[in-house]
Amino acid sequence: MATVVQRMRKFLNDPEQVVKESLVGLAAAHGDLLRYDAENQVVIRKDAPRQGKVALISGGGSGHEPLHGGFVGAGMLDAACPGEVFTSPVPGQMLAATKAVDGGAGVIHIVKNYTGDVMNFKLAAEDAAEEGIQVESVLIDDDVAVQDSLYTAGRRGVGATVLAEKVAGAAAERGDALAAVAALARRVNDRSRSFGVALSSCTPPAAGKPIFDLPEGEMEVGIGIHGEPGRRRSALGSAHEVAATMVEAVVSDLRPAAGARVLVFVNGMGGTPLLELYLLYGEIDRQLREASLEPVRNLVGSYITSLEMAGASLTLLELDDELTELWDAPVRTPALRW
């Protein structure tokens, strides 16, 4: 075991325990905001359940930190269900989280569109309904790299997940009803598009080796967030060229109105420093303005990651007044606070 750990250049005790041990650390660091229910493997907002407030939970495989546990707190998620690395959590976790946060106003499940997440959340929602809890599921599928949903599992949920959790969390906090909060989360998804590129693979701790090999000077284009290869491989161009690829992919699919105000989310995949992310943001900001769009809000940093993968994704959200107001509303979580 020691040699495996050494070869991986990761801080580990036991690769099989990485998720649990990390959640213990998350709770130790942010005990003022959340608690960790180790038995059910869920992260719960400290003051949950809040009577009369719509509760929001999400979940998915681990390895995307700070998503989702880092977004538990006031103004965002009430609970998060972390699965094993890159593996959907199980229905029991989601049911436990749903019961722990239900304040009588219903619970929203924010589900990223991956086969496993969708199936496990579906089984959990059935179980919750049997226990008399009102659940509404919102599916996030913003990744334009997956094109034809007739021949695929459909678009993946990526960057828009963070934006939907923030906006819906703010709506729940101000007292919106279940249907209204769900509608806002769906509106964020409908008005968002994302596209990502990878400059390296990543190594899931339990597998012990990188998912794919990527020679220097090449990039995977159209990746998701599970270290999987993209739609195609191409030569790594300048940041200007990479930004142009991302902007073109996202804008041509979103087709925002001319002069539209947009939120620009430049996300790191885990192994790309802020130095490069801001460089990329500068390119993207300029190119969007040239395309007569107006970036009025932004988020730059690593918020939905793929372990230590080098790479970045662009998510564009076409704002309106209400979405802007909810984005600006106070939030207090480990990873996002203002």
Added chain:
Amino acid sequence: MDEATIRTWMTETASSIRAERDHLVQLDAAIGDGDHGINMTRGFEAVVLAFSTEDGGSPGQLMTLAGKTLISAVGGASGPLWGSALRRAGRTLGDKPTFEAEQLVVAMEAALAAVQDLGQAKPGDKTMVDALAPAVGALREGVAAGQPLQSAVQAARSAAEEGMRATVPMQARKGRASYLGERSIGHQDPGATSAVLILKALERTLAAGG
């Protein structure tokens, strides 16, 4: 067939999946995210553990327990899919202490239906259905033709293997491999591969007189 058949089948499954863990991981890394072998190993080890604390039980109850255990221990797509499959198969077997070939056919048909209901995959989508569907067909035909159960199961396993190999040139239309588009062509589907392992385990169980 009785309670011991199900116990041996699941134990055999756990050990062959554990033995093939790295191979399944390799297959999945090529077109997915490389966790299939890890998840399936964790799941069937949990089934063996659940059986060890469950005295007695009818074949149907044990099968249902195996399904529930997979749903609660695995996650991903394979947990709900195999879990629902075994759970629904178990329910068709009911509480009777033994079952015959005809009931095995009904149980396998129910398992396939559960997988397709939840996953919406059709033959040709490059999934476990490509191994499972022909296997269920071969089993049904063999039993209907009055073949001894062992040879019907052998035919089912062989049909599953053929279906598994046929996934290689397919382009995936379901699951994570579908994101790769044409790049999924040329790789064997890991889910179809583990379906074959489960059928092989059943074949060995019956050959051993279980």
